[in-house]
Amino acid sequence: MRAIKICLILIAFSTSIYAQAVGQWKIYSDMKNINDVIATSSELWAATEGAAFKLNFADSSYSVITKADGLSSQALTAIAVDRYNRIWFGSNEGYINILNTKDNSIKQIIDIFNTDKTLKQINGISIKGDSVFVSFDFGLAIIDANTFSFIDSFLKIGSFPTESKVISAYKSTLIYAVTEYGVAVQKAGAQNLSVPESWNTYSFSSFLPSYPSPSASRILEFNGQILLATSNGVFQFINKSWQPFAFQGSNIRDIIVSGNSIYAITMNQLLRYTNGQSTLLYENKNVTFNSITVAGDQTVYISSTLGLIEFKNNKARTMYPNGPAGNLFVNLSVDPTGNLWVATGKNNTGKGFFKFDGNVWKVFDTSSYPVLPTNDYYNVFAAPDSAIYLCSWGWGITIYKNNSFQVYNASNTDLVGISKNLSFIAVPDCKTDSKGNLWILNTQSSSRKPLSVFTKQNKWIHFSFSNPTLSENDNVEKLVIDQYDTKWFTVTLAGRFGLYYFNENKTLDVLTDDTQGYLNSSNGLLSDLITALAVDQRGYLWIGTNVGLNVIINPSKPKVTSNLGLALRNQTVTCIAIDPLDQKWIGTTQGVFVLSSDGIQLLHQYDSKNSPLPNDDIKSISFDAKNGIAYIGTDYGLAALQTSSVQPLQSFSEVFVYPNPFVLGDGTTSLTIDGLIGNSSIKIFTISGKLISDFESPGGKIAFWDGKDLNGSLVPTGIYVILAYDQEANNVKTSKVAVIRK
Secondary structure (H helix, E strand, O other), rough: OHHHHHHHHHHHHHOOOOOOOOOEEEEEEEOEEEEEEEEEEOEEEEEEEEEEEEEEEOOOOOEEHHHHHHOOOOOOEEEEEOOOOOOOEEOOOEEEHHHHHOOOOOEOOOOOOOOOOOOEEEEEEEEEEEEEEEOOOEEEEEEEEOOEEEEEEEOOOOOOOOOEEEEEEEOOEEEEEEOOEEEEEOOOOOOOOOOOOHHEEEEEEHHOOOOOOOOEEEEEEEEOEEEEEEEOEEEEEOOOOOEEEEEOOOOEEEEEOOOOOEEEEOOOOEEEEEOOOOEEEEEOOOOOEEEEEEEEOOOOOEEEEEEEEEEHHHEEEEEEEOOOOOOOOOOEOOOOOEEEEEEEEOOOOOOOEEEOOOOEEEEEEOOOOOOOOOOOOEEEOOOOOOEEEEEEEEEEEEEEEOOEEEOOOOOOOOOOOEEOOOEEEEEEOOEEEOOOEEEEOOOOOOOOOOOOEOOOOOOOEOOEEOOEEEEEEEEEEEEEEOOOOOOEEEEEEOOOOEEEEEEEEOOOOOOOOEEEEEEOHHHHOOOEEEEEEEEEOOEHHHEEEOOOEEEEOOOOOOOOOOOOOHHHHOOOEEEEEEEOOEEEEEEOOOOEEEOOOOOOOOEEEEEEOOOOOOOOOOOEEEEEEOOOOOEEEOOOEEEEEEOOOOOOOOOOOOOOOOOOEEEEEOOOOOOOEEEEEEOOEEEEEEEEEEEEEEEEEOOEEEEEEEOOOOOOOOOOOOOEEEEEEEEOOEEEEEEEEEEEOO
8 A cells, every 4th residue: 555655646746757678689680581481370470591570461560589589599590380379490500499479488499509510500390290390400300399308309310321411301191301312201110210220211313313413302291192392393202212293394492282282482483283284473583582381361472582572463572571681780880869870891792881760771772872883881980970971892982961972982083092903992991080071091002092081171182101111002991080180090911910090280281290100019919910999988099909908098109008908808809889988898709898997897798698699700889879779780680789878968957767666676676867967976865855875877877776775775665856966066956766665
């Protein structure tokens, strides 16, 4: 009763209740490359290279399921549905996940993943009753659908080599297994299938003797006949031999039975077999077909490398959830309004660049924007003035601002490219200085001027280096600009490996007063191979190498310090980002390390095993200071972690506290105090004015209270006043919270 009264009082004085899911992960990935699909009566499920999605037939809506929702992997390779309407997923790494569609819980089976085998992909899942047949790279397993335990597993099937790759399996009255060498059929009455004598084996050479690279993909049953989809049509099993049945001459990748028809797909054709007649229904040479399923209304769905193809009423359309156009997130940058910008690759692997506003992905590529000279954008920088600078691999620099593009390359500037092709302007990085001038790196420029500036007056100036000399063979890569407008960049291909710096001394046109220098392992760097650079909020220069982390505390007088970031010792650093609390987010080949502002304390460590990170090899990290989101790029998708590191407000408007009521003892560890300005102080009082707690905020927009008083004891049930103020006590805001002590 007392708790109810407190809640009623709270409603009377509370103006706003706000909540933020600190610690929540989201995964964003391209789901167009679909490996397998299965249809139920009301929906379709897809296993893709970017996790899973569901298509609801009633309203054509999508639901996406990723590692953030409990899947073990983003790279799904096989799918099936059991009679309890649970969805079984297999992955590239050997994980098996079972989704209970009633409560969205996910069961993980990791036995195959935990083996010491190098290749352990799940290639197929088929279900008969409560027996789940799992085909994988070194054998076949049968799992009980009720207990999720292994009934049996077979690493030696018939006369085929031990640990042969199993493509798929099927059970009728007997068990049939398709391997990389041929087909194994259980002998009638055989019980111990672990012994080779329990199987009859049919090598591909016995019935596909003249066909190059013979293979098979699927076995199923049609009108009492066992059919096999092969690289030379569909065969039937008659009198212990495989005989041609349909689609001879076609490389059949998958088949399915629907009513009196068999549907089959080749690399890019949809075929149908009915009443002894074969028909070509649909062809698309621009994609690769992977698998096929048929819904209850006879709509055919084909999984492909470019999405889900729906074939209905003799018309085809391609479908997939909104998302990025690729899963490789080479470089990231967040603009002042919180939009994420993504660069996607080089050497003809790029897919343009992406924009993500937190809800919708937009793709900028040459097909949608012909003004763009290329899709190979390797780096992106969102400047404070909201201009987006895009570094292309071969086509110079592209600037996107106010919904228009400006391209600068060899055709309209005096930039000089590589010696083999002077028009090939490869720009690996760019940044703006304090005056808004744009600085770019021009790697392997035959002019031997790897650093250029595009001034606010639209003038290009190029700089060479003689201390030490940089040649046209040197590959310049990472670029940052510190508070003194000194440009720091790395060289990683030829000449001297290490870290270079340059300052024009505020006179771009006067070259005689420039300062430049070079640091390497002889100056205290852990390694000459520099892999990442970042300037923190105190002006420290953080230097990532292939064996750990260095820092230069005063960049105006370069001196390398190695006693910070000890948690990163011997780690290969790939990227560095600084959050609003000046914490360091360090990407490595072994996941993400979060260091305290001074670099001494390891606060968090995330990898693909203890978090939803798609992959341990981190390609890029960027921080949305406005919303407190850490974006982490991998080559299997993008992870977004909601943190409490939010940029503080310039002035108090309203302070929110949540959860409200704050229940002590229900597992909630802290009360969040949101809406703070920089370096706020917090005092907590009882409703009668007694001081309960007094502490400093971490420095950002959010602080936390653990529900304890000055003596470290949990406070009793009651109403408490939260007082937030700045260092001079000129800005003061209050809020109230109801605490319920269980």
